């Protein structure tokens with residue numbers, strides 16, 4: 001594990017960082033064509049960290065044109081897979097070498113804890129890019145079972161120019177989830193980071209050039225959803241968009257596609273993920289640790305957060321006592337303090353949205369208070385199924401408890417949502433665990449643990465949590481490639497063959 005520094009040492013690094021300011025297009029930093037900028041704020045202190053290029057449709061157009069040029073001349077798309085692998089593996093090494101700088105930058109820009117940035121976000125970013133790089137020279141095309149007179153090849157080709165629209169909750173890691181397979185496949189990409197958290201994507205693009213990625217292959221266009229996200233979604237020369245964020249905005253990309261060039265769209269959206277604990281669950285202390293991690297990790301700003309605890313009444317009181325015990329250990333405070341587990345919510349606006357949910361709670365079992373502007377303590381509330389607290393994605397450190405009396409009721413309550421991203425079930429009964437896992441309508445179900453799987457397992461949602469594909473695993477490559485059939489007719493029509 002990474003050796004963490006002291007709070008003071010992290011503050012010193014933060015003060016000395018050189019923060020990127022400009023978009024990254026065609027292998028170099030450049031200001032917005034209009035010259036406009038916006039301020040990026042440290043949500044933990046409210047202070048302005050710096051300014052960033054406020055790009056618009058013209059910048060999107062330029063980035064797409066450069067990405068297209070790179071794609072068509074084959075400087076990346078037609079390199080042998082092994083050559084693409086070498087560059088991606090070098091990029092992963094450069095991320096590791098610059099891990100501390102990236103971790104501090106990520107923490108400052110997003111309010112995420114330095115602990116998480118150092119131990120999860122940055123190392124996982126490197127790992128994901130390396131994994132996809134190493135995968136790409138090990139995937140074979142297929143030969144279809146055609147007749148002896150024909151050879152039918154089924155080959156995968158990169159989809160082309162890809163738009164990647166990112167959220168602010170895991171700025172680097174979601175970038176890696178998307179550029180890892182997209183670049184490995186040979187696509188050229190235009191990344192649109194969330195306006196709240198642009199800095200690390202820019203720095204990573206620079207590292208990619210240092211690793212040998214040809215210019216134009218990875219472009220980062222900074223700015224708002226309306227000024228950058230929409231033009232990218234509507235661009236007629238973008239072949240595909242992969243988006244992670246809210247269901248409301250994800251839905252817009254389907255309209256953009258329908259109104260423009262029918263580009264493919266993959267959406268990884270929100271969740272109101274159930275965590276079921278049955279009366280026979282063993283080792284309640286371990287269960288409680290999973291519940292707390294699932295609900296409060298990254299301040300609950302996680303699409304797969306276990307935000308609904310559906311607990312059988314026989315175990316409810318004992319479990320909640322242990323959950324509260326564990327939650328109290330999660331120190332709230334300055335994200336740059338390595339002891340802190342609960343940092344700042346990403347922005348003033350998001351903080352206000354989450355704080356408003358506290359007002360809806362009639363039964364607060366733990367916490368329930370704003371600690372300071374931007375900071376909310378881990379909170380546990382009880383609410384009836386169907387209430388706003390039990391159905392809406394809060395995206396903050398608020399765990400909603402819904403008591404149930406049976407396994408069947410637990411599954412019914414868990415599935416009573418428009419979302420279907422992740423779910424977990426805790427029980428010592430193996431048959432029930434498997435039956436529950438089959439019955440839960442979610443893209444990932446964990447048994448006796450909370451998690452998202454890992455890089456080897458597909459991640460994405462059922463119902464309104466996802467559309468069109470999966471991130472992670474070899475299946476992520478399906479998003480960024482398309483199948484081509486090459487049919488070779490070898491019928492011998494020479495005179496001797498006919499005779």
Ligand SMILES: NC(=O)C1=CN([C@@H]2O[C@H](COP(=O)(O)OP(=O)(O)OC[C@H]3O[C@@H](n4cnc5c(N)ncnc54)[C@H](O)[C@@H]3O)[C@@H](O)[C@H]2O)C=CC1
Nearest residue numbers: 166167193194224225229230245246249269270303393395
């Ligand atoms: N599934 C997930 O991982 C995430 C879910 N959310 C949910 O969404 C809620 C709202 O957060 P937002 O930051 O507003 O999410 P959002 O879905 O609006 O933002 C995600 C990305 O889409 C872009 N975008 C926004 N409006 C756009 C538009 N009209 N056209 C094209 N692109 C656009 C944003 O700039 C950002 O890059 C959160 O409270 C949370 O519930 C937010 C972030 C991540």
Ligand code: BAL
Nearest residue numbers: 167169244302303304
């Ligand atoms: N937890 C990774 C995906 C997301 O929250 O957006």
